Amino acid sequence: MTETIGFIGLGNMGLPMATNLAKAGHKVQGFDVVPAANEAAAKAGITVVATAVEAVKGASIVISMLPNGKLVLELYGSGILQAASAGTLFIDSSTIDIDSARAANALAVAAGMLNLDAPVSGGVGGASAGTLTFMAGGAASDFARAKPVLELMGKKIVHCGDAGAGQAAKICNNMILGISMIAVGEAFVLAEKVGLSHQALYDVASTASGQCWSLTTYCPVPGPVPTSPANNDYKPGFAAALMLKDLLLSQEAAASAGASTALGKHAAEIYQSFVAAGQGGVDFSGIIKAIRES
Ligand code: NAD
Numbered sequence: 001m002t003e004t005i006g007f008i009g010l011g012n013m014g015l016p017m018a019t020n021l022a023k024a025g026h027k028v029q030g031f032d033v034v035p036a037a038n039e040a041a042a043k044a045g046i047t048v049v050a051t052a053v054e055a056v057k058g059a060s061i062v063i064s065m066l067p068n069g070k071l072v073l074e075l076y077g078s079g080i081l082q083a084a085s086a087g088t089l090f091i092d093s094s095t096i097d098i099d100s101a102r103a104a105n106a107l108a109v110a111a112g113m114l115n116l117d118a119p120v121s122g123g124v125g126g127a128s129a130g131t132l133t134f135m136a137g138g139a140a141s142d143f144a145r146a147k148p149v150l151e152l153m154g155k156k157i158v159h160c161g162d163a164g165a166g167q168a169a170k171i172c173n174n175m176i177l178g179i180s181m182i183a184v185g186e187a188f189v190l191a192e193k194v195g196l197s198h199q200a201l202y203d204v205a206s207t208a209s210g211q212c213w214s215l216t217t218y219c220p221v222p223g224p225v226p227t228s229p230a231n232n233d234y235k236p237g238f239a240a241a242l243m244l245k246d247l248l249l250s251q252e253a254a255a256s257a258g259a260s261t262a263l264g265k266h267a268a269e270i271y272q273s274f275v276a277a278g279q280g281g282v283d284f285s286g287i288i289k290a291i292r293e294s
Contacts, residue, residue, distance in 0.1 A: 002026055003149070006055035006062035007046065008075060009094070010037040013120070014065035016127040017093070017153045019044040024152045031055040056084045061149055063091045068245075069100025076104045081111035089114040089145050093134070095246060098164040098171075098253050105138060105163035114142040117163060118150060119170040123238055131155045135173075137165030171253055174246035178267040178284070181214040181243075185288035188221050192292070198223055220285040234286035241280030244271040 003026050007018040010032040022028045022045040030046040031054065032038050038048045049055050052075060056062050062084065066072050072092055081090075090108045092101065092115075101117040108115035116138035126132045132154035136143050143159045150157045160169045187210065191201045202224035206216050218237070219225035229237040236242075247268035254261040274280075274290050 003061055004029065004059045005149070006052075006057075006059035006080075007031070007065070008052050008055055008062065008080075009065040009067075010041045010046070011065065011067075012124050013093075013127045014063075015041055015044065016124065017063070017065060017132070018046050020127075020130045020153050021149070022046055026149075026152075029055045029057075029059060052078060052080050053083045056080045056088065059084065059088060061089045061091065061146075063093060066092075066094045066096075068094070069096035069104075072096055072104050073100055073107075076107045081108060081113055084111075084113060086112040087114060089116070089142060091116045091118050091146055091150075093118050093120055095119045095170055095249070096167060097249050098167045099256065101137065101167045102164040114139070114145060115163070116142050116146050117166040118146065119166050120154065121170065121173065122154070123236075127153070134158065135160050135166040135169040137161055137163050137167065137169075167249075168253065171246055171250040174243070175250040175261065175264045175267070177214065178243050178247045178271060179263045180212045181218065181220065181285055182267055182270055182287060182291070184210075184212065184214045185220050185285070185291045188288060189291050214285070218283075218285050220288040229283035229285055230288075234283045234289075236281070237283035237285070239280060240271055240282050240284045240286060241275050243284035244268065244275050244280070247271055 005021055005026050005028050007028050007030045010030050018028050018030050028046045029049050030041045031049050031052050042048045072094055090113050092104055105115045116136045118134045118136040120132040120134055122132040130153055133156040134150045134154045136159050147157055160166050198221045219228045220230050222230045250264050251268050274287055
């Protein structure tokens with residue numbers, strides 16, 4: 001069935017996601033506050049409209065892909081919920097704090113809408129290829145309604161629980177990732193100092209108990225994994241500034257929930273110094289350079 005889909009936020013992730021929906025034959029009504037993003041969207045076959053309210057008019061599904069929770073709540077409070085037909089499915093795929101995701105869900109549900117938080121992992125490459133992982137929070141029936149459309153943009157779609165559970169899964173996963181990248185970086189730097197080659201450490205750890213994604217997919221030294229950003233001057237990939245964003249979200253959640261996350265806290269501090277030193281645009285695996293220099 002052809003759907004009319006409103007898509008709000010046509011940036012690095014939103015544009016390729018919206019493009020995949022248009023390629024699948026849906027009518028996509030896109031809106032971004034930045035003119036250049038709208039121009040790129042028009043070239044990609046998206047019907048660009050002048051406001052967010054126009055994007056939701058006549059839509060059966062509305063997807064947002066914005067930088068943070070404040071902007072998502074502002075968007076949900078901007079009249080779009082009143083402009084939509086009753087029962088429209090609102091999916092927010094931005095990575096935001098859990099409390100804002102729950103507040104957005106409450107606004108949508110009170111206005112008679114269906115709603116999911118459905119943040120993604122897989123980066124710009126996964127968005128372009130349609131291979132993102134979606135982590136969704138919200139009612140099971142809303143998830144069932146959303147799944148076919150999410151499958152046009154992703155290859156793994158997981159229902160994690162009630163509203164906010166998608167964001168919770170995302171920040172817990174990325175807290176593991178931030179910590180594990182620092183651990184792998186420290187191990188390679190220690191290996192350098194004690195005269196163990198990168199390749200020898202890789203050959204042992206990649207099939208031993210130190211094995212993890214940060215080692216075998218995003219290896220932070222050039223050589224062992226030719227496709228890792230270390231072989232491409234640490235160009236992202238997944239920028240350190242975005243890793244910092246997710247680590248700070250996990251710290252916000254830990255403080256609000258009273259969870260002890262000592263290593264998550266330390267990882268956030270390490271990435272904060274890295275970003276403050278002007279390295280926010282470097283792939284997050286570039287943290288090994290700061291470890292080496294410290
Ligand atoms: P981006 O900054 O490239 O895109 C965000 C877009 O939203 C921008 O084009 C901006 O102009 C637009 N925007 C802001 N406020 C708006 C509003 N009120 N109405 C309409 N448009 C508005 O960011 P991105 O890389 O596309 O990331 C989007 C979200 O996805 C973020 O929450 C990010 O954390 C998450 N994410 C990003 C990646 C990645 O690798 N880039 C991976 C996973 C998740």
